[in-house]
Amino acid sequence: MNVVFITMDGARVDRIIKGKNYKKIISQSAFFPKTITYAPFTISAMHAVFSGVYGFKNGVNSYWSSPNFKKEFYKTLPKFLKDAGYVTFGDSINKLVLPSDGFDELKIHDELNDDLTERHKLLLEKMRKLKQRGKKFFLYLHYSNIHTGIMQEVLKKYDNFSKEYFSNKEKNSRFYDELFNNADEYLGEIINHFKNLGFNEDTLLVIISDHGISIGEKFGERAYGVFCYDTTLISTALFYYPQVLPITVKNQIRSIDILPTILELLSIPHDKNYKEIDGISIVPLINGKEDGRIAFSQSGNPLNSSKPPKEPNVYAVRTDEWKYIRNIHNNIEELYFLKDDPNEETNLIDIKKEKSDEMRYQMDKILNS
Known part of the structure; x- marks a missing residue:
């Protein structure tokens, strides 16, 4: 199978389960609404997702530590796929968010000006051309507009102790809903394009949120990256592929479990030249088994x-x-x-x-x- 991996940066689970387009794809997928992120901020969260390892091991445990990623010890998702013969391509918000190891090409979009819907549709079309030439592909898409809206209207205007912000939760919630509704529209258009290009026949679609976002629930955290409460720790993961039997799994999993799950679905073994990872595949849960994970x-x-x-x-x-x-x-x-x-x-x-x-x-x- 080919792979399309979409990160919906800052998408809250309480909105995801009600989103018009989200609900459509959830009904056709294996959905994990209680995916606990390693870190409630994108840099460390995504390095954990792409390595299957907690940040205190892989070297990326803070906003400042992207250059410290231990690629000699921990193999990334794109590197696994590249070594398995995939063409690997990504579009991200900046160079710090992801470990670049294994990407044939990793582009950076302009979060303030680019139309991500049109940009990502064109990338899907580029992948179709690769497929027509007999190539397997991995495409990473980062939807950053929720993050950008929060950055512009919350992070730049208030601090973590601004009484004006924390005393206006209804206003904060309405603003977040505007951002999320736009994200849900983006997802609907991308999924429709994905299916129209015929990818639903032979492609694994993975959609995650990297962390949640506070709208003022806990004084001292105006958005994310401060506390370890569930408003920011609960993210989501969704797996859509031709053989999947739709299921919503209530038990929690960890964001570090995403990488080994993708590898198992693609029948790619762990590389013994690298250290063992912390994550464990959730394919058994997709198949109906239950287990408890810390x-x-x-x-x-x-x-x-x-x-x-x-x-x-x-x-x-x-x-x-x-x-x-x-x-x-x-x-x-x-x-x-x-x-x-x-x-x-x-x-x-x-x-x-x-x-x-x-x-x-x-x-x-x-x-x-």
């Missing part, structure tokens, strides 16, 4: 600074029912029973001591792995 995440709270820290200072582990957060910057711990407290408002760290110890152990186990 997700690990890191973020960088800028506190009173205008810039994020060089190293993460907020850690979290999450199960389907529990979330444990360790704030490195002030030594405060948090524990939430998500089943009864989805908004993470009642900290049980001093009440559920046994569960707190268990979650601490799980975090330390991951950090020492």
Whole structure:
């Protein structure tokens, strides 16, 4: 199969499940609405997705660390596909977001001026020409307009403690809805073009969101990349291909599970010249099996600074029912029973001591792995 991989930057799951065009493709796909991102900001999130490895291992654990990606130890998704005979092409928001290793060509669009719908349609047509010449292809498309709108109208106008922003959640929500509705229209047009070009017959379509976006739920985070609460940690993953039986899986998976899933669907083995990855294929879940996975995440709270820290200072582990957060910057711990407290408002760290110890152990186990 060929592969088209689309990242919907900053798309919230609560909007995704209601989007007109999203709902259409979800009904035809294997959909994972509880995909826990490694990091609630794009740079570290996407390096984890493309390597199948947590950022504290692959070298990209902050906004500043893209040049530190350990490509000699961790093989990227494009490199796997290139080595398997695919032509690899990408269109991204900037050069820092993705590990470039393995791309035959990685173009950068102008997020302020380019029409991404038309640009990405043309790239799909370019892939059809490759297919007609008997070539297998991998195409990466990054939809950045939600991010750009938030950057222009939120990040540049408010800080993480602006009372004006946090006291206007309805206004924030309406603005986000405008951005998301445009994203949903983009997705509808791209999927229609994808099908009109005949790719639905022999191409794996993967659509993810890299992280969520706050609209003011938690004071101190006006958008993303500060805390490890679910408004920004929950992303999504969707797999559409000819043999798929539509399913929506309620259990959580991790963004690091996306790479090994694609490899299994394409029958591409792990390369023993590289280190083992953290992610585990979710193909068994697509086929109806159930399992419980522990997700690990890191973020960088800028506190009173205008810039994020060089190293993460907020850690979290999450199960389907529990979330444990360790704030490195002030030594405060948090524990939430998500089943009864989805908004993470009642900290049980001093009440559920046994569960707190268990979650601490799980975090330390991951950090020492």
